[in-house]
Amino acid sequence: MKKFILLLAILGGILVVACGGSDSDSTKSAADSGTTESSSTSGGGFAELGRDLRAQRMRSASVILQDGRVLVTGGNQPAFQAGAVKTAEVWTAGSDQWEFTDDMIVERFSHSMVVLKDGRVLSAGGRDLKNTGTNKADLWDPKTGGWIAAADMIEAHENFPMVLLNDGRVIVAGGSARDYNPTNVAEIYDPNTDSWTQVGGMSVERIWHTGTLLSDGRVLFAGGGEPDDPHIKNAEIYDPAKDTWFSAGEMNVGRTQHTATLLKDGRVLVVGGRGKRQTSEIYDPSNNSWGEMADLNEPRAEHIAILLSDGRVLVIAGTGSRPSVEAWDPDNNSWQVVGKIQVGRYRHLAELLDDNRILVFGGNGESGILASTEIINIEVGSEVEQAVLTGTADPQLPTPAPVVDTPVPAATAVIVGRDVYEDPLEDPIDAEPDGSASLVPNGQPVRLPIGGVLASPSLQTGLVAVFLEVISDTRCPSGETCDEPGEAIILLELRQQDAPFGTTEMTLGADQALPSVKKLGKYSTVFVDLEYDSDNNPILTLAMVQWRKK
Template identity: 40%
Template sequence: MLPSGQVLVAGGFNRTTEAYEPRAGTWWRAANTLTTHRSHTATLLPDGRVLVAGGGRQSSTGVNAELYDEITARWSAAGIMLTTRFGHTATLLPDGRVLVTGGTDREFGGRTLSSAEVYDPGTDTWTATGSLGTARTHHTATLLPSGQVLVVGGDDRGIRSNTAELYDPSTGTWSSTAGMWASRTYHSATLLPSGQVLVVGGDPDGSNVSTELYDPESKTWSSTANMNVARRYHSATVLNDGRVLVVGGYHDSAGIHFSAELYDPATGTWSSTASMNAGRFQHTATLLPNGSLLVVGGAGNQDQSSAELYAPQAPVVLE
């Protein structure tokens, strides 16, 4: 979400960029990106610009990074990344820099990476930092209240991981922490208001209904209630009341999910809520200033161009 409250959607199968104006409920076209990005990341910087890093079609270099300026509605080239990456993570650090970790050097069949690099918006440069202890892609990276970054799960050439490690921005080094109960990839990791991290679903084959909590104070994991529906490629968003809304996803047997469910940290339980109008996975979900959730795009029975809103107060899904 941009500083104005509008939502920027960029990347995918082409260079087009759109923005959603929540007050009017309308979309408008912004300038195209300089290159095509897919399996990329998009990070809002403290100065209001958006950094899009890595990704691209199989034929592209994948090293391009670019910046979107809401004031001009234009893109400009950013410093070139040190390493070609797809399926990596990007995390805004407390000092305004961006930590990028792991991924692969090709979108399909590439080498899984353990390297990490940091982007400095002030100098428009990338610098290498300490490498992960485990090469991984399709993992998660969560900024903790301490300023450390928790990296969890992922896979290396199909071998799924339950390992977790912590990045310290002050030293640029990694340390191992307790591993999860289950190996996961294509899962979600959500920072709760309590400071704990809720990890949900993921592989193998999208059949994982289990969820678990990481406590940064004790550096331990504990199990919590299972979801109602097994899913991967879903989204998980903290609502204004502290509950977590998990939306969509995929299951190898059940297929594409329309369903959504809510996790209540106060009780450690899940409850079903209104289903989406369109089944989708690998979509985006953005919490709007009014407390509604905007769900956009993704894959479905066909690639989705639709968007829909979830209103927690109702709760209903509106097209």
């Protein structure tokens, strides 16, 4: 009997520990019922579990506020139809917990944020509920917790850097535009006039690149590219004092989803990237050159890099739900594994707190999208002062950057998804009659009824689309004469692996000779045709392909 009681006690203890760090619900009503208490059940004190976010989040954005609090906004949540959310939370030291603040005006993920000189927070870009790149921007007031709309950006941007300039303005550059293809457009926001101004364009189109404010006030943009290649080696610098772009040469390898950190000596450390990059290198502004540094202990991408006050750089977790944390020492150019976080993750966020602790939160882990929060405690040496390193750069870019006139805002909505697919497709086949997902190879069109599901090339590795509805169909009926050819607009629900994309519209014009195509990460959807059966039920012909805009 004593053995049985002891066994129950052990099992009960295991259950308590397993539930202590569970993800919170993704809605406010569920999350407000309580918070998860802090736990330090493992990790030897290096990383302690804190109270969960109120909502699970990945591809969100965060900033540390002037009063030491942390603001996180938007992102993906687990619910399939919640591809983008507009909720926001604030973490406060002392209570060490998250509380909801007011919602943003626009739902968004893969966006960027920055704290302005007056303490307000600018949130802009990303993808919206329709899974379309957005040019909307919001401003948050830390005194009231409220949001107001800021002026729209000139172009939509998602997966892009946003950098606060020394004069208080903000620069954004590159990312994916409304058509899901990378852009080279750069623009500056002036909070004094609430306006955006285009500042030429980068020499190449970039997505998932880095933007780093150099110690002399210029901005370094480096790398970028789709996760599955090609990855960009090129780097360039924008000088706001001269309103001029300069070449910053090429990195030793192409990188995307990497990090770039301004060091205390004014150089920039670039780390990792997709393609199992285990390398690091340094950009030196004083001679406009790149040099290879020591290799990491593990390859990393979609990780976080934090500059410690003693001059070291900490890299945390990364693709593959890695839990390890490494530190780079500039004194001896070496990487050392310094510990592990308790929940491996990627697409997460981290902020250096005023007391040198590091708050790590959200992201994607082995269990899916996370609400888990932990605090890293690491011994930090004497603070190193920030040096100003005056840079030089070649004023001639490798490819002259095009300058696009600032467009006059139009009253009509921008139509997206009208790129055409020119390669041959297979003859269409009917959807599965039992309503299950049609699993087909890339390039195989399927005729889908409302609610029909297409997965290509598989449920695990491809893109999954659900035909939701016909939004409108103004095409001229067969046998009739119309003044305009018209168009059909459909609504799809999309996801790839564990990432919900939400919904997206696609348009096919009656006068189009080729199908419409829309790029969504590695894969693209092809809107081939829309017909109606004898009962006037819509039948969509849809395909998935691997496609890059030419």
